[in-house]
Amino acid sequence: MSNELLNELTFFVLSIFVGIEVISKVPTILHTPLMSGTNAIHGIILVGAIVIAAGANSPVNIVLGLVAVTLATTNVVGGFVVTDRMLEMFKGRNQTAGRAQGAEAQKQAAPTKESTPTK
Amino acid sequence: MNTLIELAYLVAAVCFILGLKQLSSPKGARNGNRIAAVGMVIALAATVPQRHFTTAGVIIIAIGVVIGGAAGSFGARMVKMTAIPQMVALFNGVGGGAAALVAVAELLSFGQHPAFEVALPSVFSIVIGSISFAGSMVAFAKLQELMTGTPITYPGQQVVNGILAAAILGFVIAVLAVASIPFSFISLMVLALVLGIAFVLPIGGADMPVVISLLNAFTGLAVAASGFTLNNFALIVAGTLVGASGSLLTKLMSDAMGRSLGNVLFGAFGQTRAATAAVAGKEGRSVRSGSAEDIGTLLAYSQRVIIVPGYGLAVAQAQHAARELADVLEKRGVEVTYAIHPVAGRMPGHMNVLLAEANVPYEQLKEMDEVNDEFKNADVALIVGANDVVNPSARNAPGSPIYGMPILNADQAKNIVFMKRSMRPGFAGIDNDLMYDPKTLMFFGDAKDSLTKLVAAVKAA
Numbered sequence: 001m002s003n004e005l006l007n008e009l010t011f012f013v014l015s016i017f018v019g020i021e022v023i024s025k026v027p028t029i030l031h032t033p034l035m036s037g038t039n040a041i042h043g044i045i046l047v048g049a050i051v052i053a054a055g056a057n058s059p060v061n062i063v064l065g066l067v068a069v070t071l072a073t074t075n076v077v078g079g080f081v082v083t084d085r086m087l088e089m090f091k092g093r094n095q096t097a098g099r100a101q102g103a104e105a106q107k108q109a110a111p112t113k114e115s116t117p118t119k
Numbered sequence: 120m121n122t123l124i125e126l127a128y129l130v131a132a133v134c135f136i137l138g139l140k141q142l143s144s145p146k147g148a149r150n151g152n153r154i155a156a157v158g159m160v161i162a163l164a165a166t167v168p169q170r171h172f173t174t175a176g177v178i179i180i181a182i183g184v185v186i187g188g189a190a191g192s193f194g195a196r197m198v199k200m201t202a203i204p205q206m207v208a209l210f211n212g213v214g215g216g217a218a219a220l221v222a223v224a225e226l227l228s229f230g231q232h233p234a235f236e237v238a239l240p241s242v243f244s245i246v247i248g249s250i251s252f253a254g255s256m257v258a259f260a261k262l263q264e265l266m267t268g269t270p271i272t273y274p275g276q277q278v279v280n281g282i283l284a285a286a287i288l289g290f291v292i293a294v295l296a297v298a299s300i301p302f303s304f305i306s307l308m309v310l311a312l313v314l315g316i317a318f319v320l321p322i323g324g325a326d327m328p329v330v331i332s333l334l335n336a337f338t339g340l341a342v343a344a345s346g347f348t349l350n351n352f353a354l355i356v357a358g359t360l361v362g363a364s365g366s367l368l369t370k371l372m373s374d375a376m377g378r379s380l381g382n383v384l385f386g387a388f389g390q391t392r393a394a395t396a397a398v399a400g401k402e403g404r405s406v407r408s409g410s411a412e413d414i415g416t417l418l419a420y421s422q423r424v425i426i427v428p429g430y431g432l433a434v435a436q437a438q439h440a441a442r443e444l445a446d447v448l449e450k451r452g453v454e455v456t457y458a459i460h461p462v463a464g465r466m467p468g469h470m471n472v473l474l475a476e477a478n479v480p481y482e483q484l485k486e487m488d489e490v491n492d493e494f495k496n497a498d499v500a501l502i503v504g505a506n507d508v509v510n511p512s513a514r515n516a517p518g519s520p521i522y523g524m525p526i527l528n529a530d531q532a533k534n535i536v537f538m539k540r541s542m543r544p545g546f547a548g549i550d551n552d553l554m555y556d557p558k559t560l561m562f563f564g565d566a567k568d569s570l571t572k573l574v575a576a577v578k579a580a
Contacts, residue, residue, distance in 0.1 A: 005236055008347055008355055015343075015356050018136055019363025026143035028375065028486065029459075031368065031467035036207050037142045037152050038365055039335050041135050043210075044159065044357040045217045045342045047166045048349055052224040053180050054170040061224060066179040068220040073187025074194075075214035080156045081195035082206055087149035089200075089475040 033086045040079025046072035127165030128353040134158025162353045201433040205262035208331045212255025218341035219248030225348045231298045240347035246311045248341035251334045253315030268324025283314045328466040329372045336365030375461035409560035415576020421498035423454045431504015438477035440570035458490040460508035491528045500532035504566045510551045535559040
């Protein structure tokens with residue numbers, strides 16, 4: 001096994017753990033934006049699409065490169081924009097945002113919600 | 120130069136991780152998305168200088184970015200909030216397709232006998248990317264109602280899927296062990312596309328969010344595999360992050376429905392028949408329906424009203440009308456809350472997004488666990504376009520497809536007003552006993568029209 005492959009495998013395995021760890025405490029209300037956000041992140045395939053398109057010199061490669069870049073760009077741009085649109089709706093209510101934040105935190109700590117003093 | 124690029128990829132990876140982290144808290148979510156977007160820009164910017172571009176390469180990249188950028192931003196800006204799930208499916212599918220095509224191009228460049236360590240991730244990327252592409256398109260078609268949302272099953276379906284999977288495995292071995300020729304990996308791609316369609320067809324529309332989440336994780340893994348082929352650190356890390364977090368999210372979603380992932384994906388077989396039989400057996404029972412005035416009066420003289428919004432509210436764009444009703448009720452001193460089932464709408468959190476759009480205050484939105492004990496003190500449970508999430512058969516009918524799913528205790532309220540377009544069963548395709556409950560008043564019609572009528576009736580009461 002080459003050194004490079006070994007490195008890549010290391011990144012791969014560690015990324016699995018980070019990926020699971022980093023979202024393990026997501027509240028239900030953010031499931032949809034989170035799915036959409038991760039969806040945008042795998043648009044990183046655009047990097048791969050650019051790599052294969054850059055050196056395109058045969059008709060087959062040109063078609064493959066063109067389609068791959070187009071699809072990947074749609075993924076990246078659409079993904080980030082639609083996620084932003086979703087999350088935009090949570091702003092513009094600064095008074096309530098703080099309370100919701102407190103409620104979320106409290107819910108994770110203990111299920112007793114009735115005593116929220118901020119209400 | 121190379122070191123700089125690798126460092127830039129490292130920065131991008133950190134951005135993705137921080138972005139994901141922030142996306143999981145309500146306060147930082149929007150920022151998180153932006154941080155991830157910055158990471159994306161860094162990764163892309165780092166990719167450009169290391170390449171030798173042919174003229175054709177520059178042209179196709181420019182054309183692709185312009186078309187893709189326009190399509191992506193147009194689609195994302197124009198889509199109605201109710202149609203978000205299918206839009207996510209679409210964006211996910213094209214990502215999977217791109218991953219498969221990148222792998223095809225790489226295999227072409229490697230010649231007939233590529234090293235095993237690049238050939239394996241390439242075929243993996245082709246298969247998984249293609250399944251994700253085709254599956255996402257079917258999910259899109261089901262949610263967009265371009266095709267029926269009910270599970271499509273036929274005799275021998277599992278056998279057909281098994282044969283497809285076996286044929287794919289055969290071609291995988293052919294590419295890896297015999298020769299990597301275009302015929303083999305194009306066949307592989309076609310078979311994987313067919314399997315992607317066949318895999319999603321028997322899954323009902325209500326389960327599409329889970330499927331989309333799963334396919335989202337698939338695309339992530341396909342992208343990671345492409346990273347191994349291209350020796351690209353950014354693809355490996357970002358793809359794997361999505362693959363791992365997407366898998367966890369898929370599990371969280373099926374948990375919210377009280378079902379195992381296996382049951383969601385393969386549960387349609389044999390179950391639909393039992394469900395239809397159950398529906399047929401219950402025909403001929405009568406329901407009570409009320410007029411806008413009856414219900415308006417009932418609401419106006421209540422003390423506590425719990426609104427249970429569902430997908431019907433979303434389809435009718437009735438979130439603003441619902442808020443208006445809540446406002447007039449509150450003016451009369453009625454206490455109004457919204458009970459949000461984890462899978463209300465078509466994705467977990469979907470209903471919160473919609474109600475937030477209508478400026479419903481956060482503190483009125485209550486999640487299932489905190490609101491379920493309050494139903495017994497509520498004078499009216501007002502069910503607007505929801506169905507399966509209040510269906511008691513989830514509690515007491517072991518044969519039901521939704522048996523075991525946690526539901527809202529709307530049946531414990533003193534009165535139940537069930538607003539629905541018709542008696543048609545919900546998304547899961549099963550009858551709802553709650554509609555026949557003696558405490559239940561049905562109010563038929565489009566959710567938005569009905570709510571507007573109720574607002575007028577409450578004002579008049």
